[in-house]
Amino acid sequence: MIRVVLPPHLRTLAHVRDEVQLDIPGRVTRAAVLDALEVRYPVLRGTIRDHVTEQRRPFLRFFACQRDLTHEPPDAPLPDAVASGAEPFVVLGAIAGG
């Protein structure tokens, strides 16, 4: 079971309060996690990555295991701790000051 932490606005959109738990058959990659997330919560399509290009929205980041995985290839395996459910995969909005 993969654990995903969403930013507050996306939790509100998806009507979830806490972490999202997803079953990912096969390799656990960022693309696989986001695919499964969007299947379960269609409202999130287009909010994390572009509908057509599937590019990450510029102000979003992906963290896990104290590492910034934002610029890793989408098909690269996520850390074992994420794949095992020991650590969450975190979708984070960039901070905005002012």
Add this chain to the structure above:
Amino acid sequence: MSGVRVLVGTRKGAFILTADGKRKQWDVSGPHFAGWEIYHVKGSPADPNRVYASQSSGWFGQVIQRSCDGGKTWETPGGGMTKTPDGMPAGESNKFVYDASPDTGKPLTTHQWYDGTQHPWEFKRVWHLEPSLTDPATVYAGVEDAGLFRTSDGGTTWQELAGLRGHGTGPKWQPGAGGMCLHTILLDPSNPRRMHVAISAAGAFRSDDGGTTWKPINQGLRSQYIPDPTAEVGHCVHRIALHRLRPKVLFMQKHWDVMRSDDAGESWREISGNLPTDFGFVIDVHAHEPDTIYVVPIKSDSEHYPPEGKLRVYRSRTGGNEWEALTKGLPQRDCYVNVLRDAMAVDSLDACGVYFGTTGGQVYLSADAGDSWTPIVRDLPAVLSVEVQTLR
């Protein structure tokens, strides 16, 4: 019992203000979609309980929300949580993809960029939602970068009316400082095939075949900020308005100049008359008097606040040229708010109500057609849009 429902979009959420026909006591609900920019909220004329909202964010992009109970509860069409992958909803209610098909999309590749080069169209957000006059499930969406979309399934899916960008002048369109947005959609109540749109900074356009083909309608406009002041396109039209009983007469607030057309936009003439400044964003028409119109003059294109720090609505009862300042109840000193292009509306009660919202978070009401004003709310986030539903 009659009443009104005021739909307010702000920088940080939507608010719904309701009152009975006396318009004295107001109930305020919100923020809906707290923290998101709500460019526009509008109800269906065919079913007042059907309300659509454009919710957007620099982080998360565009979301379309729909209510079937007058804004009490909301849903994202087709976006509910799935129990199983089988038969899952498409989740495309926020999918606005420009038509690039060979037949209609071929000429739609680029528009003019700030540096004079050509730039591809990139969807950013929905500025304006215009529900059909007859079908609650049909809605038109004006978007940035400028384009027109339509849904006929209640917002679940959207298709571009590509003939607008494809009629030939698209490569000459360019963004203003606020982006290149299609912000005004007017449906002709007397002719279901006719609609008008306005784009900053391209101008006004009309379709007479339900949105399939379009033509620019900017003859008579004069804009000193473009190389050819009378060019076919390139004018920064801020807003156009019409009266439902006289839809061939259009009123326009342009970047500078207040304009009027008596022939559905074929030609325009200036009606700025004695306004203190003819720069501004909003313009609207009295619900029962087709020649009574309202504007809020703003000092200039570089100083977006009322002249002299006095918030004044100007009313013409003669269809333009002769204007009177309406000040009773409005701040007449130290006021430096703006009133954005989608932030004025009228109700259709017997005594026409006029409403507008400011970037300072006030929503003002005049229940006597502009003679006097009172704030319904004072401290909302910056107001982006105001719409009114008259409930009977």
